Amino acid sequence: MQKTFEITISGQVQGVGFRPFVFKLAKEFAVKGTVCNNQDGVLINCNLSAKKAQRFLERILNDAPEISVIQSHSISEISFQEFKDFKIVPSESKQQVNIPLTPDFAICESCREEIRDTTNRRYAYAFTTCTNCGPRFSVTTQFPFERKNTTVDAFKMCVSCQEEYTNPDDRRFHSQTNSCGDCGIKLELQDYDGKQFYGDQRMLIEKASDLIRKGSILALKNTNGYLLCCDANNKTTIQRLREKKQRPAKPFALLYPSLDKIKKDFNLSSIEENAVTSSVAPIVILNPKESIDNLEKESIAPGLDHLGVMLPSSALLTLLMDELDIPIIATSGNMHGSPIISKKIDAIQKLAGLTDYFLHHDLGISFPQDDSVFRFVGEQQLTLRRSRGLAPNYLNARKSDDKILAMGAHLKSTFTFVPNFHTYVSPYFGNLDSYDVLERLQDNLKQFIELFQTPPNVVLVDEHPQYQSSILGRELAETWSAELVSVQHHKAHLASVLGEHGLFASEEKILGVVWDGTGLGEDEMIWGGEFFTYQNRAMERFLYFEYYDWLAADKMAKEPRLSLLS
DSSP states (O other): OOEEEEEEEEEEOSSSSHHHHHHHHHHHHTOEEEEEEETTEEEEEEEEOHHHHHHHHHHHHHSOOTTOEEEEEEEEEESOOOOSSEEEOOOOOOSOOOSOOOOOBOOOHHHHHHHHOTTSTTTTOTTOOBTTBBOSGGGBSSSSOOGGGBGGGGSOOOHHHHHHHHOTTSTTTTOTTOOOTTTSOOEEEEETTOOEEOSOHHHHHHHHHHHHHTTOOEEEEETTEEEEEEETTOHHHHHHHHHHHTOSSSOOEEEOSOHHHHHHHEEOOHHHHHHHTSTTOOEEEEEEOTTOOSSOHHHHSTTOSOEEEEOOOSHHHHHHHHHHOSOEEEEESSOTTSOOOOOHHHHHHHHTTTOSEEEEEOOOOSSOOOBOEEEEETTEEEEEEOOBTTTTEETTOOOOSSOEEEOOOSSSBOOEEESSSSEEEOOOOBOTTSHHHHHHHHHHHHHHHHHHTOOOSEEEEESOTTSHHHHHHHHHHHHHTOEEEEEOHHHHHHHHHHHHTTOTTOOSOEEEEEOOSOEEOTTSSEEOSEEEEEETTEEEEEEEOOOOOOOSTTHHHHOHHHHHHO
């Protein structure tokens, strides 16, 4: 006997091709009903017998799209509804968003093949995406994830793209970022004086690659923000970039054209290879081979024996690297200490003295993001920077009954927001000494509050009253009438490790050792090198270095020789 069942799938299930997947599965099962996105994930209403409904759900869970992450599901019988067929219906969000937000995904192999195929209509189109890849969080304006809620909505699909979008048998069926060279995003190449270069996308990319080969610095707008690019074997250009960017020693990241070329130059474990080629497309810190000879290693990473390496994350970078076929430097488009730039007008104003040429495009970026950075110690992955491809989700975090905003620290800043059953970690911002970084953090906070339509009722700040994150947190707590909680810096580090390993409820006594420079202590002394015990949800400072005289204010924290002198 046919009944109507409601199935809810929650997790990272929007912007990953989940509704087209359910649609095709429904056709296979001869199911009538509907599927849509809502504030909780994906909602399916269908007419089936109880036994067949269970089999349908099992197939959904077992065969879900590879880039989806299902965290929970439910099925229940509801009042009978008559359906004539199975449809993807417009999404409705009448309540606050309660799902993980979808991160950006690196270009997939199918799209990579299309932009290289001279017979394909997307040949050399620099913004090719599908249901399995492309920008998501970077272009989001609100949720649920629908084209109308993204910056891609500014580009009306042509007849061919619309046919793909509505064809259940097409790979781009309900692909929200769908576009092509006829209706999509445009490239623009110019020099620092504003002189334009003309031609189609292929010609502009060829010209841009030629400029890099000849020793120029190129500011390129990727789908998550600007990158500064130059030849990784041109010592003179690299030094010029260092001087202009005011970055005398910090290492630069490398962009490689292919995995084969990375393997030729680096000792790559299987787990490192999996990370480099993953949908996150992070920078991975790798050990170069002694035989490597096509890189200015000392200029790229002065005094270091490892280098940060990544593969192209977008169609634009893929086309550029296909044309170049050499490793290049691809570092964040900003002045040292400032946030990554995403708007053309800002790039022209702030990067004109840094770069020789610009490669712009006209897709809006809602949330600019740096590239994520991984390092591996054996099988252990260390996430050194959590940004594009990961932000803003932290899946499977501990639940809270409160709506909590954690303001983070002063250096390497991020914030974390828990407005519902999920935890959202902002992209990496940088150091809050910079006014521009602080302004970016404030803008992102405002966007998050608007996105989730709720302010926090608890604000966590660092114990140090002069951290910009603490100053802003106190102001916001007062504005929102939220409870303000100060957390000692090193206790926060131990708490993060306890949370990561699910040890908050442990009944065993735990020793926590925190070596993280300095932080203001609860006794208003400077702490650094702490031994804590944790038991019964209480943390006690157990052992520590003896106090000694503090010299030259914050300068002492930055110059260890002053500690030695004291």
